[in-house]
Amino acid sequence: MSNLTNIREAQPARQVPPGPKGYPLVGLIPRLMRDMMGTYREAAQIGGIVEMDLGMQRAYLLTDPELIKHVLLDNYRNYVKGxxxxxxxxxxxxxxxxxxxxxxxxxxxxxxxxxxxxxxxxxxxxxxxxxxxxxxxxxxxxxxxxxxxxxxxxxxxxxxxxxxxxxxxxxxxxxxxxxxxxxxxxxxxxxxxxxxxxxxxxxxxxxxxxxxxxxxxxxxxxxxxxxxxxxxxxxxxxxxxxxxxxxxxxxxxxxxxxxxxxxxxxxxxxxxxxxxxxxxxxxxxxxxxxxxxxxxxxxxxxxxxxxxxxxxxxxxxxxxxxxxxxxxxxxxxxxxxxxxxWMTGRQSIEEDVIGGYTIPADSMLMLSFYFMHHDPTYWDEPEVFRPERFSEGGAQDRPRWAYLxxxxxxxxxxxxxxxxxxxxxxxxxxxxxxxxxxxxxxxxxxxxxxxxxxxxxxxxxxxxx
Ligand code: HEM
Missing domain, CATH: 1.10.630.10 (Cytochrome P450)
Structure with missing residues (x-):
């Protein structure tokens, strides 16, 4: 048995990612309608992959460069605009x-x-x-x-x-x-x-x-x-x-x-x-x-x-x-x-594992460039307007996929x-x-x-x- 199989068996994908709490039946919809940015911001702060309860539908918010890369590049054939x-x-x-x-x-x-x-x-x-x-x-x-x-x-x-x-x-x-x-x-x-x-x-x-x-x-x-x-x-x-x-x-x-x-x-x-x-x-x-x-x-x-x-x-x-x-x-x-x-969407064709969580087929994914661009993990003082970040050599310490x-x-x-x-x-x-x-x-x-x-x-x- 290969090492890879061992790891998979030792760490089965978890089922439901964390997410902000919604109302019964309607989930986060009333909150999104009242304050879309605030609701997404709260979700983005959880980090990694976040479940968004949209009442009848579940969606997943991604703000992590590696996870976004997974969807847009590594396993892109599994995703359509949808x-x-x-x-x-x-x-x-x-x-x-x-x-x-x-x-x-x-x-x-x-x-x-x-x-x-x-x-x-x-x-x-x-x-x-x-x-x-x-x-x-x-x-x-x-x-x-x-x-x-x-x-x-x-x-x-x-x-x-x-x-x-x-x-x-x-x-x-x-x-x-x-x-x-x-x-x-x-x-x-x-x-x-x-x-x-x-x-x-x-x-x-x-x-x-x-x-x-x-x-x-x-x-x-x-x-x-x-x-x-x-x-x-x-x-x-x-x-x-x-x-x-x-x-x-x-x-x-x-x-x-x-x-x-x-x-x-x-x-x-x-x-x-x-x-x-x-x-x-x-x-x-x-x-x-x-x-x-x-x-x-x-x-x-x-x-x-x-x-x-x-x-x-x-x-x-x-x-x-x-x-x-x-x-x-x-x-x-x-x-x-x-x-x-600021955000783009994809729909999964088949089940996939993202960030350790199982994402069912036909799931809606929301990839937020805005929140990734404002994440202090990758950007020093992200709310400060500082063009020098893009000077030659200025980008060396951040992941390439943190800026999209x-x-x-x-x-x-x-x-x-x-x-x-x-x-x-x-x-x-x-x-x-x-x-x-x-x-x-x-x-x-x-x-x-x-x-x-x-x-x-x-x-x-x-x-x-
Ligand atoms: C500052 C200006 C622009 C920004 C921020 C921007 C941003 C983007 C982003 C993020 C995507 C990918 C969307 C996704 O993967 O879901 C995209 C796709 C696209 N953009 Fe732009 N864009 C800009 C200007 C332009 C211009 C000037 C053109 C054409 C003259 C253009 C034509 C397209 C087309 C046709 C696609 C779809 C490409 C494909 O799926 O193969 N965009 N754009």
Whole structure:
């Protein structure tokens, strides 16, 4: 008998992990509805793997790097995104974020090359121009007029993703129309997924009607782009799209087994996925950067010194990215404190053992990057904003899996280089001219709807440097 078998027999997996106490029948649901962050925080403090009693369902919260690695990498084949994300399927369909198994793998392999860092260099100008357009608008408005920073950052990131996908800028009005439809659809669908008792979709309520309208608006915009592009391709001799943007990459793909390209429906799902995944998270991150800088003048001063030194007032380029090291550290530390994807979910296919506990098949797992990023076991003074943690050599004493703003394993964010590059360029351009200040007296509460963002605003004054 091997040693391994001996150990297993000597230490059988325990059955139920510890967890916060819930109410009979409804478990922790009333507490989560009253104070979601507080309830999760209390659970996360138990550490390891924690059972969350959700009334009819049991879920498991993971905040430990090794356990998260187990799910995302070591035994990733046993986990799917699962039913908990079914609510956003009307929006994202079978795109890269939600697809599974062999189909996901094929799509990922086909799309991955377009996201390698050197391939993205051509987008640097697009990113700088999008930020410049917003700055030009700011220059024309009275200096004492506050701006809603989340809204402003979203304008930039929406314009970047639209241009990266379609290499044309759609009109400002249409971008706003599509952006608002997307926000509404996403919020409603995510809310529905976390609210235990919501109205069925088929009921003709005002909310359901508006949701259907929002989805129809998005489809209309996306299918129009696909139709236009198919028409263009039909006029080329070789049947390939020469445009060079993300849509052309999707259109030009041919499946090895059939030699066919993607269907219109699949193109729509991938485009919608890129549009959603590719702008909201980066806008959130930039918003948190401005908030944190406004609260830490000494860090802001160091950032300004680097920008003045490296750029001396000119616009940043792709070639500056490696030199703007502190700018990048500010973004990395912001992603530690406020990871836009604060939690992700998985569903087990078969029974597994995690952290010494038996996890039944079909269990719901919640992997919280936010709480792991705030755990004093891995982070010295985790509530302190300190970009120096990400200086060269600064990361040596912590486990690699303790920092996962882009997730990990095979399903790690495909857009991570895109996002970091965009955040770095936008921050470098704007911080050369402005030191945004928080309008006083504003509470900064967290909104935990899919992504981590401020509940309101934040409203900021655009102080010129
Ligand atoms: C700061 C910005 C961003 C953050 C924090 C972020 C975070 C993440 C995380 C944590 C995941 C993994 C989710 C999971 O395993 O359940 C993910 C997946 C994904 N992200 Fe991002 N992301 C960002 C920007 C982007 C951008 C710019 C794009 C596209 C242009 C993008 C496209 C995707 C896609 C398509 C997936 C699914 C990948 C797959 O399953 O194969 N993301 N992102």
């Amino acid at each position: 039913e908990q994300l079914d609510s956003i399927r009307p929006l994202l369909g079978n795109g890269l974020f939600l697809s599974e198994g062999d189909f996901w793998f094929t799509q990922r392999r086909l799309m991955q090359p377009a996201f390698y860092r050197p391939k993205l260099s051509g987008l640097a100008d697009v990113m700088v121009e999008a930020a410049q357009m917003v700055v030009d608008r700011w220059e024309a408005q009275p200096p004492d007029q506050p701006v809603n920073m989340m809204y402003e950052m979203r304008q930039i990131t929406q314009s970047v993703i639209v241009q990266a996908m379609f290499s044309t800028s759609i009109s400002r009005e249409e971008t706003i129309r599509a952006g608002e439809a997307l926000d509404y659809a996403l919020l409603t669908l995510v809310e529905r997924s976390i609210t235990p008792f919501s109205m069925p979709e088929w009921l003709p309520t005002a909310r359901n009607r508006r949701l259907r309208e929002a989805l129809a608006t998005l489809d209309e915009v996306v299918y129009r782009f696909i139709d236009e592009r198919r028409a263009l391709v039909s006029r080329t001799e070789d049947g390939y799209d020469p445009t060079g943007d993300l849509l052309s990459m999707l259109i030009n793909v041919r499946y090895e087994d059939t030699g066919e390209g993607m269907s219109d429906q699949q193109l729509r799902d991938e485009v919608m996925t890129m549009f959603l995944a590719g702008h909201e998270t980066t806008a959130n991150t930039l918003t948190w950067v401005w908030y944190l800088l406004s609260q830490h003048p000494e860090i802001e001063a160091r950032l300004h010194a680097e920008l003045d030194d490296v750029l001396g007032g000119r616009a940043p380029t792709f070639a500056d990215l490696d030199t703007l090291a502190y700018t990048r550290m500010v973004i990395e530390e912001t992603l530690r404190m406020y990871p836009a994807v 703003p882009f997730g990990g394993g095979p399903r790690v964010c495909i857009g991570q280089h895109f996002a970091l590059m965009e955040a770095q360029l936008v921050l470098a351009l704007i911080a050369q001219r402005y030191a945004p200040r928080l309008v006083p007296g504003q509470p900064i509460d967290l909104r935990l709807m899919g992504t981590l963002q401020p509940k309101e605003g934040p409203w900021m004054l655009l102080e010129r440097r």
